[in-house]
Amino acid sequence: MKSTKKLLIKVADHLTLIVISSVVILPFLWMITTSLKPPKLAFSSPYLIPTHFYWQNFVNAWQEAPFARYYLNSIIVAISVTFGQVFTSALAAYAFDRFEFPFKRSLWFTLLASMMVPLPLLVIPSFQIIQNLHWADNLAALIIPRAWSAFGILLLRQFIHSIPRDFDDAARMDGASTVRVIWSVILPLARPAVATLALFAFLFAWNDFLWPLIVLNTPENFTVPLGIANFSGKYGTRWTLLMAATVSATIPAVIAFLAMQKSLIRGLASGGINE
DSSP states (O other): OHHHHHHHHHHHHHHHHHHHHHHHHHHHHHHHHHHTSOGGGTTOSOSSSOOOOOTHHHHHHHHHSOHHHHHHHHHHHHHHHHHHHHHHHHHHHHHHHHOOOTTHHHHHHHHHHHTTSOHHHHHHHHHHHHHHTTOTTSTHHHHGGGSOOHHHHHHHHHHHHTSOTHHHHHHHHTTOOHHHHIIIIIHHHTHHHHHHHHHHHHHHHHHOOHHHHHHOOSGGGOOHHHHHHHHHHHSOOOHHHHHHHHHHHHHHHHHHHHHHHHHHHHHHHHTTOOO
16 A cells, blocks of 8 residues: 555656656747748747758858857856856855854855845946946956856855865875865865856856846847847847757757756755755
């Protein structure tokens, strides 16, 4: 009786997951199917299963808009933001966990409180700062303000807290400096958390639309999301080309997720370690 009950619960759980997964994946199936249809058949059935493979849509999408330039800008921004967040988060997390300094507790709670502030509320003051620094319409406006992350500091600090201090002491006995301890000892041991932070930072920078829309004006500086939006408005809503461009923009994010999914799960699980 108990085995039957457990089996029914497991079946119900799997059915629930299948339903939820289907709802999530439907827009992606429509996007892929539409991107492979001839222009005249954009809204013809079937909507979710590709029956046409009109690859010319991808060629036309890249020819009618400078997507190579958009890709280059997005890659520069995403990689720079990723390295920036990992670097600054590692230094700050190590300092919060290993060092004692004035107002440490107050600064920590201030950092945590900053995570509760909605990003739209920061848009106006951030834009004013960017204008005063003359960074508007420049990739620096996308990189530097995003080069730190309160979430990244919290995640790495929680992971570093689980690493025994004996490793630090052993490295210092061998003459290692604080920076060398972080680089050669802490970060290799915190690889799952670092991979998790890198993935989140990359995806956020790659998919960010609101901030580039505000600070960028020149098409040559557009990132992929902004370029796709501009592509739709400039050439009308040509759905097959728009979906082809969207599929192209999704590929790097999917590859990054698949490459780091194991580290992502380990990093998120480790981030919940309590003091």
